[in-house]
Amino acid sequence: MEKSCKSTGRFKRVLFSEMMQNCTPTQKIAYIAIMTALTVICNMFFEFKLADTQFSLTLFFSALTGIIIGPIFGFVASFLGDLVGFLYNSGGFMYMPWIGLSMGLVSLIAGFIVNGFTFGFKGEKYVKLALVSLLTFLCCTVAVNTTAFWIIYNDRKVSYFTYLVARLFVQGQIWNSLVNYLLLFLLYPLILRIKTLLEKRR
Numbered sequence: 001m002e003k004s005c006k007s008t009g010r011f012k013r014v015l016f017s018e019m020m021q022n023c024t025p026t027q028k029i030a031y032i033a034i035m036t037a038l039t040v041i042c043n044m045f046f047e048f049k050l051a052d053t054q055f056s057l058t059l060f061f062s063a064l065t066g067i068i069i070g071p072i073f074g075f076v077a078s079f080l081g082d083l084v085g086f087l088y089n090s091g092g093f094m095y096m097p098w099i100g101l102s103m104g105l106v107s108l109i110a111g112f113i114v115n116g117f118t119f120g121f122k123g124e125k126y127v128k129l130a131l132v133s134l135l136t137f138l139c140c141t142v143a144v145n146t147t148a149f150w151i152i153y154n155d156r157k158v159s160y161f162t163y164l165v166a167r168l169f170v171q172g173q174i175w176n177s178l179v180n181y182l183l184l185f186l187l188y189p190l191i192l193r194i195k196t197l198l199e200k201r202r
Helices: 002-016 027-045 058-069 071-086 095-118 123-154 160-170 173-201
Strands: 048-049 053-056
Touching: 027 048, 027 058, 027 071, 053 173, 058 071, 058 095, 058 123, 058 173, 071 095, 095 123, 123 160, 123 173, 160 173
Parallel strands: none
Antiparallel strands: 048 053
């Protein structure tokens, strides 16, 4: 029985932030709504184009969401934020569900790594952020978004590798990613303070 309780506790720590574990259902809905609203605002006001490169802070905000409310609720908030942002202002484009999926996965990965594990050495928080940056780049920017765009819009006229290089370096997605990850590293101490403050107020 004791072993079962420990396993359940460990499972909860991995899937949900400590703050969300101890919240009432109403509080959980409120936090998800707040983080969803932040994602919508990010999609509306923190996205701009410079030459062929489209810059946005969605990677940063999605990681922030996962860190604060945990991987599961973070995934929900980021996915909904992308959907609501599109419904509010589609810009005449069709809905691209893989973008919402990739944003949700950023939250899932960030929340899972930051909230679920303790390495027990000095500077571990920055090792976690490095893992978050590497995994979200490979899983979301490369595996989900680039693959989806290659299949749907490129019609496979060029090889996947050629398209990947063009998207990362010609269209500048790698620079957009680096800016988001740099922002995450720089603002991480502030994020931890916000998280601690929210946990004390719940």
